[in-house]
Amino acid sequence: MPEPRTAQRTGQRERLCAVSEVKPNGARRFVVGPHKIALVRIGDDFYAIGDTCSHADYSLAEGEVDPDTCQIECWKHGSTFSLETGEPQTFPATVPVPVYAVRVEGEDVWVVVDG
DSSP, X not given: OOOOEEOOOOSSEEEEEEGGGSOTTEEEEEEETTEXXXXXXXXXXXXXXXXXXXXXXXXXXXXXXXXTTTXXXXXXXXXXEETTTOOBOSTTOOSOOOEEEEEEETTEEEEEOOO
């Protein structure tokens, strides 16, 4: 797996990548300041959630995306998280992960983060 890229800092609104850089029904990990973000693509829709599983310190971007339920699964212990709310859908995780607003403008994918 390639190393996570650090996005360019432009304030609270951050450009993560081009639309074409995330495969449909796939995910990529980005680091924006202190935020580790899993950017997930389902069809033409993009979701951004905290990349670290709340059960254990594993990257969610390495897990499987379920386009039918709009969830991502932690590859290590099988917890699934809603891409819309960050809420865990299955055990062992019980704590939600953060979600971030995503905007697609032309061919660019942007996310909004605090600080």
